[in-house]
Amino acid sequence: MSRRTLFVVALAGTALLGGCAMFKAAQRPPSDITIERTPERIKRGEYLANKVMNCMECHTGADPVTHAPKPEMFGMGGKYFGPEMGLPGKIYSPNLTSDPKTGLGNWTDGEILRAMREGVSKDGHALFPLMPYMNYRTMSDEDAYSIVAYLRTLEPKENKVPARTLDFPLSVIVNTIPKPLDGPVPPAPTEKIAYGQYLFNQASCTDCHTPQEKGKPIDGKFAAGGMEFKMGDHVLRTPNITPDPETGIGKWTDEQIKTALRTGMRPDGRTLSPVMPWQYYNGLEDKDVDALVAYMRTLKPVKNEVQR
Numbered sequence: 001m002s003r004r005t006l007f008v009v010a011l012a013g014t015a016l017l018g019g020c021a022m023f024k025a026a027q028r029p030p031s032d033i034t035i036e037r038t039p040e041r042i043k044r045g046e047y048l049a050n051k052v053m054n055c056m057e058c059h060t061g062a063d064p065v066t067h068a069p070k071p072e073m074f075g076m077g078g079k080y081f082g083p084e085m086g087l088p089g090k091i092y093s094p095n096l097t098s099d100p101k102t103g104l105g106n107w108t109d110g111e112i113l114r115a116m117r118e119g120v121s122k123d124g125h126a127l128f129p130l131m132p133y134m135n136y137r138t139m140s141d142e143d144a145y146s147i148v149a150y151l152r153t154l155e156p157k158e159n160k161v162p163a164r165t166l167d168f169p170l171s172v173i174v175n176t177i178p179k180p181l182d183g184p185v186p187p188a189p190t191e192k193i194a195y196g197q198y199l200f201n202q203a204s205c206t207d208c209h210t211p212q213e214k215g216k217p218i219d220g221k222f223a224a225g226g227m228e229f230k231m232g233d234h235v236l237r238t239p240n241i242t243p244d245p246e247t248g249i250g251k252w253t254d255e256q257i258k259t260a261l262r263t264g265m266r267p268d269g270r271t272l273s274p275v276m277p278w279q280y281y282n283g284l285e286d287k288d289v290d291a292l293v294a295y296m297r298t299l300k301p302v303k304n305e306v307q308r
Contacts, residue, residue, distance in 0.1 A: 025126035027118065028180040030110035037149040041142075045150025048143060051283040052203055055147075058093045058130070061159070075151075076103075076159040081130060086230045089166035091128050099156040112148050117185075119178035126175045128164060132204045137181060139202055140188045196295025199288055208238045208276075211304075223296075224248070224304035229275055236273055237306050244301040257293050 035041070049055040061073030062080075077095040081087050095103040104112060111122045119126055119133040127133060136144075166174060188198045200206070210217045211226035225240035225248075240248040249257060256267045264271050264278035272278060284292075 024124060025120050025175045025178040026180060027114070027120040027124060027178060030108060030114045032108070033110050033113070035109045035145045035148050037152055041146040041149040042153055044143065045146035045148070046153075047283075047285075048202070049147055049150055051280055052199060052288070053136075053147075054203070054277045054280045055096070057277055057280065059096045073157075073159070075154045076157050078159055078161045084230065084232075086228075087130070088170045089164060090162075091130055091164045091166075092161045094161055095157070095159045096151055097154040097157045097159075098152060099158045102158050102160045103154075103156060104151060105156055109148050112151065113144055116147065117144060118180055126178050128166065128174055129177055132207060133178070135201050135204050135207070137179075137185075138198070139185065141185050142187060143202075144185070192291050193294050193298055195288075196291035196293070199292055200295055205241075209241050221302055221304060223299050224302035225306045226304060231273075231275075236275055237308065238276075240302065240304050240306055241296060242299045242302045242304075243297060244303050247303050247305045248301060249296070250301060254293050254297075257296065258289050261289060261292065 056075060057069070058079055059075055059077050060069040060071075061076055061078040062069050075096045077093040079093040081091045081093075083089070097103040098105045100106045107115075107122050114120050115122070115127060115133070117133055117136045117139060119129065119131070121127055189195050206217075206223060208227050208229075209223045209225055211221050211224060212218060223241050224244075225238045227238045229236040229238075242248040243250040245251050252260075252267055259265055260267075260272060261278060262282040262284065264274070264276065266272060281289075
């Protein structure tokens with residue numbers, strides 16, 4: 001299952017439903033931009049999509065029994081997320097290849113950008129925020145252009161993905177979540193800690209590592225762990241990644257944090273669950289891992305013992 005099971009599941013209990021059945025997702029027309037596909041952009045986009053943001057973790061078809069990704073379905077979508085995973089309906093990841101019938105082949109660059117950062121599909125419907133477009137709102141314009149340039153290089157492969165079905169009232173509430181960008185997004189910061197925070201957000205780390213109640217992050221528990229994922233007949237809870245020395249990673253050295261990020265190996269010898277996508281993070285550049293660790297060291301220590 002994807003690590004990106006989001007807090008939206010519980011929004012039904014807190015949203016105001018008056019009249020929203022008539023609402024379409026808030027949206028602006030897609031830009032008419034045509035993105036130049038330079039080698040530098042394609043390389044950067046491939047790195048972001050496959051190592052930082054792990055797009056293909058969700059957008060590659062998986063074996064229905066083992067849930068392992070099928071290499072021959074890379075980028076073709078069709079991965080299933082359903083009630084047995086704690087989700088309010090049946091959701092299938094879309095095809096990101098350039099196939100004109102079932103993928104992005106007949107999308108404009110502006111339509112892809114709008115979907116990625118504003119949560120609105122080509123036909124104007126709201127994307128389900130298992131796709132973390134709320135985090136991608138802060139992605140710089142240049143990084144967003146790079147991802148589009150990379151997606152355009154994916155070989156067209158036809159794969160008609162089933163339509164999603166959402167339970168009521170989330171089927172209505174989902175339309176209230178997208179929010180149009182109000183202007184250009186500046187370049188990613190160059191200062192080490194600020195850049196680490198930027199990467200932390202693009203990797204959607206907090207979506208898994210911040211506990212929530214009624215669809216909202218719990219105050220004072222940012223990155224303190226305890227988010228639950230249904231994994232068949234058992235429940236996985238995410239660890240505390242704040243610098244708390246007793247319940248978090250405060251006693252871990254920088255090298256131990258880097259090793260866990262890249263190999264899934266904890267200092268005590270245990271291996272992290274593959275829900276934590278360390279298999280993808282093993283390709284992170286040294287400077288990016290350094291920046292992530294530097295930022296994580298600045299988080300407020302929160303005492304929160306997570307029951308395994």
